[in-house]
Amino acid sequence: MEKTWLAHYPEEVPSSFAYPKENLASFLVHSAQRFPDNPAIWFFxxxxxYxxxxxxxxxxxxxxxxxxxxKGERLAIMLPNxxxxxxxxxxxLLAGLVVVQNxxxxxxxxxxxxxQDCGAKALVTLDELCPKVEHIRHETDLQHVIVTSMRDYLPSGTPLAQSPSLTEQNGxxxxxxxxxxxxSELPRIEIDAAEDIALIQYTGGTTGVAKGAMLTHLNLVANTIQSALWSYKLRDGQERYLGALPFFHVFGMTVLMNQAMYKAGMxxxxxxxxxKDVLRFIHEFKPTVFPGTPTMYIALMNHPDVGQYDLSSIEICVSGAAPLPLEVQAQFERxxxxxxxxxxGLTEASPITHANNFWGERKNGSIGIPFPDTEARIVDENGNDVAAGEIGELVVRGPQVMKGYWNKPAETASVLRDGWLFTGDIGKMDENGFFYIVDRKKDVIIAGGYNIYPREIEEILYEHPAVAEAAVVGVTDSYRGQTVKAFIQLKPGxxxxxxxxxxxxxANLAAYKVPRxxxxRxxxxxSAVGKILRRELTEESKQNA
Structure with missing residues (x-):
């Protein structure tokens, strides 16, 4: 296939790279050896x-x-940044375990x-989240619950006080x-970077059934380095990364946590x-790199006090998880x-596959061009390439593409075919190799950067004793991009x-999934076969907006 996008690579970005086959945690080890006294983390x-x-x-x-x-057992993490x-x-990762983010x-x-699905043997979480864990722990394989407090790393913090509910008993x-x-010595665990799983990252997919994407050490090493190559002006040991994206999301994990460790940044x-807190952090601590979602940038721009803060330290921002409106891009750059x-990107690709150039040619409304060592095509229903400008499904291939879904061979086979990842996203490629997303996965709602799956919410609605039928759709929202709307038919009487x-x-859903x-009705x-037509409800909502 002709990689027309390579003509738009800056001279500084190689089309291919020899990614080290090592433990993902080696990023931290190498940076600590090169810059031991540099600040690695700032936390209030x-x-x-390092x-x-x-x-x-x-x-x-x-x-x-x-x-x-x-080695190979799963350790779950349920923590904020x-x-x-x-x-x-x-x-x-240094211990050879598989991380599961929650x-x-x-x-x-x-x-x-x-x-239950991943069979995690241990969980790290906050003291305030312990009641949630204890209520369901007996239904899982958890043997150890490691409990911490936000106070543990605050300057005025004191050691986590032991209490009857937090004693070292029952794991x-x-x-x-x-x-x-x-x-304190460095563990010596042999890792096969191409085969050994570093992370099981859950993603709902279009069905709403959570599946664990198995990302190997090499998958995540490659995507971190690809992202760093794209940001070629960044300097080792000198950058400051604003960590507002959650690390439990693969986007924040790669472009913030992993890349900061790779570049020895703070x-x-x-x-x-x-x-307001983020504006103050930018003003005071002068971060140079700020990956985020459109919702974040909109919130900062629209804050009434934004004019009181100096934001000029920001050099690069990559926006993901939802479409970036052109006016948001232009206003934030100004x-x-x-x-x-x-x-x-998508979870199954660690997650980034495409981006616009920071300092080279970019196209408004485009998701940009494929990363180094990444191939992309637009195909029809039979998997055949379509002509430039024609619409089809985006498929990608590269070192960042997952090994498969945890314990789901059928689902793996349906999206991984001959090394190509079928994204389920509908898009097109222009004659210059720039890609565009025309529509997101069928029925998926993207609100504030989160993928929300209607079926999951509908199942909760159906559990209500008064509900006969329900349908959930995404409606346009000026702040979140989309928001959730539920249509409900009650039982007679x-x-x-x-x-x-x-x-x-x-009571049954995370806050960002709750309908607004x-x-x-x-x-x-x-339809003729009795299927609720979500698309009709979506169109009605657009017309009535």
Missing amino acids: GHTMS RELLDACCRFANAVRALPLV CPQAVIAYYGA NPMYTERELKHQL VILWQILLRQGA LILVPRFQA LTGGKLVEGY QQVTAEEMDAWCR AYEF ESLPK
Whole structure:
């Protein structure tokens, strides 16, 4: 196939690279050797050097091996962006374990599914999340729950006080005690980077059934380096990364945590995105790299006090997880003087496959061109290439593409064919090799950068005793890009308010999945075979907006 996009590569970006076949945690090890005294992490006034961070990761690795956890077993992490999230991640990898990231906003139902599916033997989480874990723990394979507190790494923090609910009993282990028990020498675990799984990252797909994408050490090493090659002006040991994207999302994991460790940069940790806090962090700590979602950039631009802050330190931003509106891109670049470009990826590709050039040619509305060593095609329903400008499914191939889905061979075979990943996204490629996404995966709602799957929400609605039928669609929202709307048909004689339905959903779904609007109807539109037509509801919502 002709890679027309290579003509638009800057001279500084190679079309191919020899990716090291090593443990993903080697990024941290190498940076600690080169820049031991450089700051690795800043967290509300507490700074850790690369030497200190590596020491903590080694202690964590050796301590969990002594539990014992052995190579290949799964360790789950359910933490916001904080030092413990970084230490547990790289510590687990140094120990040869497989990391499973969990969103702290998950409900018990969602957490239980992932823990049951991956068979995690240990979980690292916050003290305030312990009740959620304890309620479902007996239904999982968890043997160890490692508990920490946000106070543990605050400047004025004190050691996590032991209490009756947080004693070292029944497999509950206190974070600070665990690290004190671990030896500080670097573990020596043999890794086959191309075969050994570093991460099981869950993604819903179009069906809403959560599947664990198996990402190898080489997958994640390659994608981190591809991203760094694309950002070729960044300097080793000098950049500051604004860590507002959550590390439990593969986008933040790669372009922030992994890339910062690879480049020996400083991670400015933001546990929860609050526009005013982020503006202050930029003003005071001068980050140079700020990956994010359109929602984040919109929130900053529209904050009433934005004019009081100096944002000129920002040099590059890559926007992902949702389409980037042109006016947002232009306004944010004017505000900061930096470059904001749109990229594209998916969990199954670690996640980035395409991006626009930061300092070269870019096209508005495009997701850009494929990364080094990445091939992309647009194909028809039979898998045949379509002509430039024609619409079809985007398929990609490269070293960042996953090994497959955890324990799901049929689903793996349906999306991985002859090395090509069928993304399910509909797009086109122009004659210059720039790619465009025409539509997202069928029915998937993308709100504030999160993929939300209608079927999952509908199942919760159907569990309500008053609901006869339900359909969930995405409607346009100026802030989140899309938001969730539920159409509900009640059973005869039943009466339920929108407030009551909202309470029901909030008890069973993570907050970002909860519908923002409810519409009760006498009936829902259906096809000849009785299938509810979500597309009709979507079109009606657009017309009534």
